[in-house]
Amino acid sequence: MPELPEVERAMRRLRKAIEGKTIAAVQTLHFALERQLPDAKARRLKAKRISRVERRGKHQLIHLDDGSVLHAHFRMNGDWMISRADGAPDRFTRAIIDLTDGTRVELNDRRALSALSLHASADDSLPSLGMEANDASLDAAYLSKALGSRRGPIKPALMDQKVIAGLGNIYAAEALWRARINPRAVASSVSKACLTRLVAAIRDVLGSKNRPPGRYTDKTNRHRFAVYDREGEPCVVCETPIRRIIQAGRSTYFCPKCQRS
DNA sequence: CGTATCCTGACC
DNA sequence: GGTCAGGATACG
Numbered sequence: 001m002p003e004l005p006e007v008e009r010a011m012r013r014l015r016k017a018i019e020g021k022t023i024a025a026v027q028t029l030h031f032a033l034e035r036q037l038p039d040a041k042a043r044r045l046k047a048k049r050i051s052r053v054e055r056r057g058k059h060q061l062i063h064l065d066d067g068s069v070l071h072a073h074f075r076m077n078g079d080w081m082i083s084r085a086d087g088a089p090d091r092f093t094r095a096i097i098d099l100t101d102g103t104r105v106e107l108n109d110r111r112a113l114s115a116l117s118l119h120a121s122a123d124d125s126l127p128s129l130g131m132e133a134n135d136a137s138l139d140a141a142y143l144s145k146a147l148g149s150r151r152g153p154i155k156p157a158l159m160d161q162k163v164i165a166g167l168g169n170i171y172a173a174e175a176l177w178r179a180r181i182n183p184r185a186v187a188s189s190v191s192k193a194c195l196t197r198l199v200a201a202i203r204d205v206l207g208s209k210n211r212p213p214g215r216y217t218d219k220t221n222r223h224r225f226a227v228y229d230r231e232g233e234p235c236v237v238c239e240t241p242i243r244r245i246i247q248a249g250r251s252t253y254f255c256p257k258c259q260r261s
Numbered sequence: 262c263g264t265a266t267c268c269t270g271a272c273c
Numbered sequence: 274g275g276t277c278a279g280g281a282t283a284c285g
Contacts, residue, residue, distance in 0.1 A: 003279055032268065058280080075280045077269085092269090111269045113280075127281090152262055165282080168279055228279095248263065251277085 004166030005206060006131055007058045010080050014105065015053035016058065016217070017082045021099040022049050026070075031096040037095070041118050045097075048254040057165030058128045061122060070097075071117050071125040072107065078114035083107040084098065123129050133166035140195040147187040147195075154190055155183035156248040167202065170228045173253050175201040177227045182259045183245070183252045194261065227253040 026042040028034040045064070053061040062070040072078075081090055085104045089096055092107040095116050107114055119125035130146055131138050146163045147154065157163055158172040167175070176183050178201035181194050190198075226236055231244040235255040245252050 006279080030268090073280080075267095076278065077280095109269090110271090111278085114283090150262095156263090159280085170279060177267055223268090250280090256263080 003168040003170055004058060007060065007074065007166070010074070011053060011055040011060050013082060014062075014080050017063070017080075017103055018050050018099055018105060019053050019211045020050065022047060023064075023097040024100045026095070026097050028095045028116075029089065030112045033094045033107070033114070033116055033125055035061045036115060043069075045118065055086055056126055057132065057161050058168070058169060059126055061093065061125060061131075063122065067121055069119045069122045069125040071115065071119055073115040074109065075111075075113040077111050077117065078107060078109040127161070129161050129165035130163045131165065133164045133171075133202055138164070138202070139197055140192055143195045144192060147190065150187035152187060153184045153247055154181060154187040155252050156250075157187040159248075159250070164202070164205075169250050169252075170225065171202070171205045173228050174205040174226055177201075177254060177259060178204055180258050180261070182256050182261050183247060185261060190261075191199065214250070227255060229253065 015069055023045050026037070026045045028042065048068070049065040050062055051065045054061045058073060060072040062072065064070065066161045067224055081093065083089070083106055085098045085102050087104070088142045089106050092110045093108050094112050094114065095107040097105040099105075107116060118228075129143055145156055155172055155176060158167055158175070159169060167191065169253040173183065175198060179188060179194060179197040181198060227242050230242045230253060232241050234240065235242055235258060237258045238255065240255055242253055243256050245254075
């Protein structure tokens with residue numbers, strides 16, 4: 001369940017469940033996770049105390065008292081399930097973190113594309129990231145600089161975590177629709193006025209008012225999005241049918257009339 | 262830059 | 274059986 005607000009909520013649940021506690025055991029239940037966190041490495045986590053849980057973009061960092069870091073990323077479908085060590089893990093649980101107090105954290109991910117790995121220090125646990133999408137100091141000047149060297153379309157550029165950390169496919173499309181910017185517009189050529197609208201639009205789509213309360217694939221949440229997954233449906237502003245195109249291998253939804261530039 | 266790839270499940 | 278899926282990365 002990525003996209004920054006969802007990761008933020010998941011991180012807070014994780015923090016509440018494990019911060020200050022001690023790891024009893026970590027195990028992987030799927031070869032894709034085992035490959036990243038081999039049993040020999042997982043064993044090193046035993047008896048480590050969790051000093052802090054942190055989010056950076058869509059990454060989650062579990063800081064341990066010896067300075068090492070357990071890095072987690074949900075990718076497409078991951079989520080935490082907090083349970084108890086004496087129960088059976090969920091069918092789609094790919095890794096388990098058991099705490100000495102009996103709390104169990106399950107990394108639940110049907111596709112098993114999630115990342116989970118152990119690093120000696122925080123420094124080598126993360127790729128370089130751009131400004132946080134929900135950073136109050138995000139402004140048109142920053143975007144202008146970050147996009148200045150990009151000759152490709154703006155929508156894939158917005159999803160590049162080195163440009164803005166935390167913006168994903170859904171909210172990139174939603175923000176561009178709100179800002180009335182064509183997703184195919186060349187990133188470096190988007191005007192300052194448009195970038196100013198885009199900054200406001202990013203705040204709007206990430207703001208709690210406009211976000212679904214739970215998992216955003218829930219049918220009941222679908223209506224919360226203006227363009228995402230609405231191919232052929234009328235634009236809520238101008239009633240032009242929403243179009244779907246593929247950019248960098250991902251679906252982009254947009255209104256061909258509202259987003260002309 | 263775009264494309265293929267990692268994976269599995271859900272849905273048509 | 275084919276297609277699609279909220280992400281990121283390696284590669285050409």
